[in-house]
Amino acid sequence: MRHWLQRRAVARSAIVALTIGLTLLAGLAFISARTAAQASASVAGRQQVSQQWNEVYLKINIEYEMLVDFLEQQSAEGRAVLSGSIGSAEENLRWLNAYGGPDDSAQARSLQNTYGGYSYTLRNLVDVTRGGDEDALRHQARQAALSAAALRKQASLNIARNNLEIGDRLREARQDSDQIKLAVTVISLADLALVVFCTVVLLVYQRSTERQAAESRYRASHDGLTGVANRNLLTEGIEKAIGRTVPGGAGVGLLLIDLNRFKEVNDTLGHHAGDLLLQEVARRLTGASRGTDLVARLGGDEFAVLLSAVDSAEEVMDIGERILAALCGPAELEGLTLDISGSIGVAFYPSPSTSAAELLQHADVAMYAAKRGHNGISMYDPDADQNSFERLTLLGELRRAIENGELELHYQPKVRVGTRTLCGAEALVRWRHPVRGLLGPHLFVPTAEQSDLMRPLTDAVLEAALAQHQRWRHDGLLMPVSVNVGASNLLDPGFPARVAALMDRYGTAAGQLTIEITESALVDDPPRAAAALRDMRDRGVLLSIDDFGTGYSSMSYLQVLPLDELKIDRQFTTEILSTPRGRPIVTAMVELAHALGLQVVVEGVEDERTHEAIADMGCEVGQGYLFCRPLPPDDFATWATEWTSDRTAPALS
Missing domain, CATH: 1.20.120 (Four Helix Bundle (Hemerythrin (Met), subunit A))
Structure with a gap:
């Protein structure tokens, strides 16, 4: 009934x-x-x-x-x-x-x-x-x-x-x-x-709903496959465990476990075998843990064990080694014998971890250190942490650097292949750090891309490049400039209008500014990125796809994007002469670009043999140390004047 x-x-x-x-x-x-x-x-x-x-x-x-x-x-x-x-x-x-x-x-x-x-x-x-x-x-x-x-x-x-x-x-x-x-x-x-x-x-349904709510709360806090706690319950457990600690008393330990070669199991034996393996891992971790410990699956092949009321980091390490020993070893799964192994990262509160967030972060850093060193288990080491305080404070310093004008641009020439005629310059950002000196983009641009600083950083670089282009024009040097743009800018609906406003402010003519984008900039939302590119193209901006061939969907993007130029990444350039397949691959890229009506720019031209090789392939433009390293604006202008005076062909085309 x-x-x-x-x-x-x-x-x-x-x-x-x-x-x-x-x-x-x-x-x-x-x-x-x-x-x-x-x-x-x-x-x-x-x-x-x-x-x-x-x-x-x-x-x-x-x-x-x-x-x-x-x-x-x-x-x-x-x-x-x-x-x-x-x-x-x-x-x-x-x-x-x-x-x-x-x-x-x-x-x-x-x-x-x-x-x-x-x-x-x-x-x-x-x-x-x-x-x-x-x-x-x-x-x-x-x-x-x-x-x-x-x-x-x-x-x-x-x-x-x-x-x-x-x-x-x-x-x-x-x-x-x-x-x-x-x-x-x-x-x-x-x-x-x-x-x-x-x-x-309704009364019957109320009782049923209460049971379902209890089940939902359980499902919300536990992993559906293994039955152990999930990330939410682990986070809550860490907060509660830290909240129960007292100064001078016992601390809290965290073990972060990542399985080795789990992807191979999934790819070779299928997801069912992978699920059985995860369930076996959960059983082993639960069996090796103390009754007061909390075993959790964070997702994929990552597990964690929360250790409450531990006296020292050494005790956490001892427990971690015992759990690692219980985890590793052969397992019989439906007639198949699989070897289970993993890497464990260890962190301890209250020192050096001072909060729940740091405890998780430090355990994660230690786990990757264990995987890199093939140590099996590794304790968090602040000195080896690449995400150190210095890197964490970099974001605030970069924000002030943009506001205080500490960024500067260096320019690398773009040269016509064969004639060696100067045809443009790529703007490359540098940071004149007041303490650390001149920093290359690889030290701060990735940090900006992961925050809200990419927009002001890109706007600052664009404005500096167009302002320099204007100064060069007044000095008689007509030098088209190229600027790299990050993925987040193409998803910003106001970006094309800001580019146009800067071009109007500095009197930049159509065809004098090239925006370089990477394939990764198109992955998140291709329709919006394509719309932004078309908008800029309509405003007289030339468009180049940078690092071509290093992404996953280059061919599909080339069919729909309004591009003018294709840049071949230096990793392919260096293989033209060094590997048997290097030259055929680059030749295929060049032929594809020409079939689509695109100009080809080859990065990483370091010697004459490479220059001759790309000339034979029909590439139009080259960049690399053979011609010139990136230079500050004044030095670049001097170099450009000297380079042009040595050429018999016209200075620019």
């Missing part, structure tokens, strides 16, 4: 039925009110018509009584009163003709004809009394009496007819009301039964 009540179809049917019942009740209430209003309006209308017939009857009686009084006295005063009353019911008859029902209108028109004759007779009688003709007076009096009697009879019949209609309408209204009351009673009883039924269903 309970399972039947828990069925969704039953609950939905009950709710639908109750809804229909309540809707019917509301409908009946509306119909009842409307019926009552219609009956009331109908009765009121008939009463108004009946009132008009009463007035007709009354006025005809009054006219006749005045006639009788006049005939008895025949005074001038009686004649004036009689004359004034003649036709007094005409207005009521006109109203009945205009506003009465079909029967009343017909009766009123019929009565109007008779009443008109009666009024005519009264007027003649008044005129006869002035002449003294007694015979004529008696004749007119008899006619008036007959007409008055007929009129009173016809008016009284209409009064009676209207009263009967009012009675009938009232009886019909009472019958309708009784029927509606009966229907309301039946539906109310049905609704009451449905309410009771729905209450029972």
